[in-house]
């Protein structure tokens with residue numbers, strides 16, 4: 001490693017170290033634990049001493065707070081959460097800046113992500129379960145598409161089930177349809193389909209999400225890998241829909257079009 005790179009890594013580790021458990025932020029939020037360290041932010045579970053409820057505190061990494069793109073992405077996430085007041089999306093509770101940095105406070109969705117449900121709990125989902133879950137998620141996605149917002153990261157760790165109700169979290173990569181595209185010309189095709197500034201990106205992601213659900217009950221018969229269309233035992237109509245969601249055939253243009261197709265299976 002070059003010395004300057006070493007210095008940069010050291011600086012990043014030092015400045016971006018997470019706040020310690022038990023520390024009180026803004027004389028109100030007491031840190032319980034670190035939930036995750038993403039590229040832009042550090043996410044904590046904290047206790048709001050004023051309301052005595054647990055909340056999620058997202059801190060912009062100090063090194064990112066010095067960059068325009070870091071600040072912009074942070075502002076965008078809080079703007080979007082502010083715009084989206086929906087019972088299946090974390091409510092924005094507070095936004096503030098102090099000597100510890102920039103923070104977003106949001107509702108804690110206490111439940112299990114689909115990553116946990118499938119890979120830790122070993123739950124399996126049938127074709128019918130998958131269709132029902134997709135329809136439920138499309139109803140939530142439609143509410144933000146109507147407001148010109150795309151999530152761009154609808155993956156199994158970002159969908160939570162709480163008391164049988166689905167919730168969508170992590171709007172860290174979400175953007176407005178009017179935002180300029182932030183993809184380089186040489187991006188990987190999968191990334192372009194997932195992150196392009198178009199509603200089709202969320203449908204593509206939900207297509208992938210559906211494959212995770214369907215594969216939960218898949219038991220390989222041989223070591224040889226075949227494509228999902230051969231491996232999964234699903235009806236031709238669902239296959240046709242998934243091919244459109246995954247942009248292998250002419251894609252759906254909207255949530256409504258996708259929903260109608262799913263309802264007609």
Ligand SMILES: Nc1ncnc2c1ncn2[C@@H]1O[C@H](COP(=O)(O)OP(=O)(O)OP(=O)(O)O)[C@@H](O)[C@H]1O
Pocket residue numbers: 035036037038039040041043056058090106107108109110113157158169170172
């Ligand atoms: N509102 C919320 N309610 C419940 N859990 C949440 C909430 N927001 C985030 N989490 C959880 O906190 C963890 C970290 O969240 P976050 O998505 O911010 O960062 P990450 O997944 O570590 O990084 P990345 O930015 O790469 O997605 C995840 O396990 C996520 O499930």
